[in-house]
Amino acid sequence: MSESVRSVLFVLGIMVASLAAAMLIPALIDLNAGELQSAGAFLWSAAGCGFLGLAIAMAVNTEKRDLTTRAAFLVTAGSWLVLAIIAALPMRFGGHGLTFIDALFEAISGLTTTGATVVTGLDTRPPGFLMWRAILQWIGGIGIIVTAMAIWPLLGVGGMQLFKLESSDNASEKVLPRAAEIAAAISLIYLSLTLICAMAYAFTGMSGFDAIAHAMTTLATGGYSTRDASLGAFTEGGSDVVAMIFMLMAALPFAAYLMMVRGRPAALWRDPQIRGFVTLVVAAIVAMAAFVVAADIYEPAAGIRTAAFNTISVITGTGYATADFGVWGAPATAAFFVLMFAGGCAGSTTCSVKIFRYQIALLAIRQHIISLAHPRAITPLHYGGRPVPPETVYSVLGFLFAFIAIFTLSSAVLGAIGLDTTTALSGAAATLANVGPGLGDIIGPAGTFQPLPDAAKWVMMANMLIGRLEVLTVLILFTPRFWQS
Incomplete structure (x- = not known):
């Protein structure tokens, strides 16, 4: 077994074991609430998955654990799928009335912070089950920040190379050490903002449980709620105002917060x-x-x-x-x-295309128009005061083309499955852009994705993973050259 494969398996094993440890939180909450079947599902899943994860990590453990570029692609793409399958187990076997497909849909939607749900009757669900949904989104939020800031810029995914925090001569060969440094700093900021958000929610009259659960899903821009009425159940106390503030904060690049903490407050508005x-x-x-x-x-x-x-x-x-x-x-x-196709900033917990790609694309179009009018003119493209190399422009345009192509294809497939036009188009957009609710009577803000046929749910699950992994991270796995030694 090559060192690269061992490194990938080691990281995945640690992730599985960590997710299994997180299952103990909802297990204890359900035990305290007397929800024994739900608590038992979390405990058994934690025990089995924890053992599996640690066994894999110990079996492939090695002193040299630097991730190559190819291994980094495998980890970022594989981790979301593997963790989603593990996360679905307690939801499937906890007596919640979910089929495996529905449980997997809910888990993928949670980890990708999409927020599309197949669950109804949230007001009467076991508290541990509700907290698990919030935990999944919170984990997905910090996970996407770390990969967007530490991994994707080094891999040049979709123009993310614009946001390298520090240059490194061997960055393309050794990803993990730098990612660990960034993860530690960003995790502390993410946790701090979550705690502040929870306290603000509690101040508006939310219970401690609701405040913590909603703080997790707000900072993750995930949208899972503990009530069927979503935040509409708490507007009298002003919780919607708190949510607006922290949704906007979560949509800004966490790198800017890091720079502010390090004494560069102007970095926030200069971006x-x-x-x-x-x-x-x-x-x-x-x-x-x-x-x-x-x-x-x-x-x-x-x-x-x-x-x-x-x-x-x-x-x-x-x-x-x-x-x-x-x-x-x-x-x-x-x-x-x-x-739905807007999104926030790169390096945030938000989803979709993201603002910087539209800005780069418009700058590239402007540059091309100028070159047509003045063929001999030299018009270098700058963004944020820095020159933008051609490969970054190609990466952004490639992302936009792939995003539009996948949206078009998935919309057509959903229509062929039998969904009406509004549901097919908005369902494809909502899942690929990781927005959550779609439009129409079925999957709109007042509905759920539960009535959809299983075939449509599989398409939407694929969309959620592809969209959250910035499209190109997934597509590159299907190229033969990627697998060549």
């Missing part, structure tokens, strides 16, 4: 993607609020608040809802569909 994101959010909120007020859907104060919350939730891909915006009319439905 062009942050300025672009803020501009988009403000413009979208103003337009949506003006529409709902002009259409007499809400009074001005309620309209601004409701429009702001749901607009931020969709742009950041969180998936919370305080209203069924599917009944606001065709203009609002079309606007929310477009906003």
Whole structure:
């Protein structure tokens, strides 16, 4: 067995064992609540998966554990799938009425922080089950930050090389040590913001349990709630205002927070993607609020608040809802569909295309138009005060093309399965962009994905994984050259 394979298996083994240890938290919560079947499923899953993970890690343990580029691709792609299968076990066997496909769908949606759910009756579900869903999203949130900041920039995935924190001559060959350094710093910031968010939720009147669960899913921009009414069940205390603040904070690059902690507070606003994101959010909120007020859907104060919350939730891909915006009319439905493809900043917990890729693509188009008008002119492309090499532009454009192609293909497949046009299009968009709820009567903010046929759920599960792994990370695994020695 090669050192590269041993390194991949070692990392996956440690991840499986760590996820198994996390199962003890919902197990204890359910034991305390007297939910013995659910608690037993968590305990047995923790024991079995913990043993499996540690056995694999010990069997392939080696002193040399540097991940090569190829191994890093395998770890980032394989970890989400393996962990999702492990995470689904206690949901399948805990007496929650979920088939294996539904349990796997819920686990993938949780870990990818999509927030699309097949579960109904959340108000009466065991507390450990609800906390497990929140934990999965919280883990997925920190996981995506670390890979987006430490792994993908070194691999040049989708233009992420723009966001290398530090250069390294051997970065393409040795990924793990740098990732560990970044993970430690970012995890502390992520944990701190989660605790602050939980305290803010508790201040608005949420119970301690609800505050912790919602803080986890807010910072992860995941959107799983403990109530069927989502955040709409807590708006009287002002929890929706807290959610808006922390959804926006989670949509900003955590690298900027790291720089602020290290004495560079101006780094937050100097980032062009942050300025672009803020501009988009403000413009979208103003337009949506003006529409709902002009259409007499809400009074001005309620309209601004409701429009702001749901607009931020969709742009950041969180998936919370305080209203069924599917009944606001065709203009609002079309606007929310477009906003699903926005996303936040690179190095955040958000999803979808992300702002910087649109900015790079527009700069490239502008450069091309100038070159057509002035063939001899030299117009270098700069972003954030730094020159953008051609390979980065190709990476961004390649990502955009692949994203659109997969969205088109998955929409067509969902339509062929039998879904109506609105459900097929919005379902493909919501899962590939990791937004959560779609549009329409079935999977809209007031519905769930449970009624969909199993074939559609498989397509959407694939979309969630592909979208969360920045598309190219998955597609490269299907190229023959990747597997050549």
